[in-house]
Amino acid sequence: MIYDFIVVGHGLAGAILAETLRSRGNTVLVIDEPKANSASRVAAGLLNPVAGKRFAKSWLVDTLVPAADAFYDALEVRYGRELFFHKPIYKIFSTIEEQNTWMAKSADDTWNDYISATHTQTINQPGIEDPFGGIMIEKGGFLHVYDMLDLLAEELLQQNLMLPERFEMKELELTEEGVSYKNIKAKHLVFCEGYQVINNPYFAWLPLQPTKGEVLEVQTEQNFSPECIYNKGVYVVPEGAGRFIIGATYDWRNPDEEITEPAAGELSEKFRQITKKDFEVTGHWAGIRPAVRDRKPLAGTHPNYKQLSVFNGMGSKGVLMAPYLSQHFADALAGQTELMPDIHISRYFSLYYDYIKHQNLQP
Known part of the structure; x- marks a missing residue:
């Protein structure tokens, strides 16, 4: 054959x-x-149609999102199992300057399908630290890769x-x-x-630049809303029952697959900037991404x-x-x-x- x-x-x-x-x-x-x-x-399998701190739509996003939805939906039907979880992403502003950057861009109609709300002050959600507000990004989610x-x-x-x-x-x-x-x-x-x-x-x-990324799994003592993914320096992906995946670091200098204490500290500190709730680290993993110039x-x-x-x-x-x-x-x-x-x-x-x-x- x-x-x-x-x-x-x-x-x-x-x-x-x-x-x-x-x-x-x-x-x-x-x-x-x-x-x-x-x-x-x-990987936490995040799908985010908005790129980073620049508040730019991801490359080819209007084509990529429908194709991704159709592919993962078809697999779910085939296997009778939920694989992709559609969740909005609450992008929390880190500073008033970041809020102003977004406000300058938000008048563009091309955002209409992806941003459902802009908050210029806290949404007062229990457990969430967002003094400058943020934006709610639609058409996001995560895949159980x-x-x-x-x-x-x-x-x-x-x-x-x-x-x-x-x-x-x-x-x-x-x-x-x-x-x-x-x-x-x-x-x-x-x-x-x-x-x-x-x-x-x-x-x-x-x-191709091998880029190490580390992620944490954490358990919160009191569950805060699992209805969205949070993003402020790191992503916080809800896995249910108070469990979240926190990530990820980017390390170009040490492309190995060993977990490190500095990365765990960095991720934990960034998580504390999103919530003041107590949490316990229950998992820690590292992998190497294939990044391109x-x-x-x-x-x-x-x-x-x-x-x-x-x-x-x-x-x-x-x-x-x-x-x-x-x-x-x-x-x-x-x-x-x-x-x-x-x-x-x-x-x-x-x-x-x-x-x-x-x-x-x-x-």
Whole structure:
């Protein structure tokens, strides 16, 4: 048998791409080494249509949100299980200057679908510290990423469509028909390895920055409203019964997967700026995100090996981006469209030619 695709990696990007390709009738084999602390598995799965302190709509948000909703809704129907939790996000102003920044932007009608209320003073919600008010962001929520990955992986394993092992690059052979891996043949192979792409000899030239993120699980003695996600320097995601996920840190200097006391202290302190309620830390995890220099994903076929592609670099926006971009990338792989320039790896081809020059490799 010759598979249409081998997908290497079953984190958020790889899992959604594999599911998208399969939904179109392609035969797909996934190769992935199960790992409890992968970035996808420790993430809170936040979907936020508004970007950071700049109060900017997330890139392509008007297209990405409907595609994400449709994808996760379909999985919920299929598995009979709630996976995506639609929650508004209460973005708390840190200062009066931040409030003024938002007020200057709020007259723009493009915000109408995403901001349901602006508060210029506290909303007087028990347990919440918001002296300067904030904005209520709609169309947000969070995905139970680990549940989704487990459900999809279980289905693949049952159908013998997953190899739960580390991908061995030395076993990969490029052929005229496509690729061969341990006598498994496929027409095309897509690398969805997350930050590990920096060790991939075919795509190590891409400007991906491994970025460590740590998150806490906390239990509050008295539950405050679980009806929204809170954001003020960190996100606070309600998991029910007084339990919340707090995150995340960003560490470019120490890209390892070890939890640290300084990060726990930083997250705890930022949580205390949101609530004065007592809490207990009940969990602490770390993972490494695949961040990109220009904050846009990396997708496309290798400039010289047409059997190989990459789909990566969504950083902390994977829950929002992956469903639509998987569809778009699948269309491109099928020759039905051209990849949008914003995500195409061709924007970094100059780095590839520098790479092969310094490595004394043949293009």
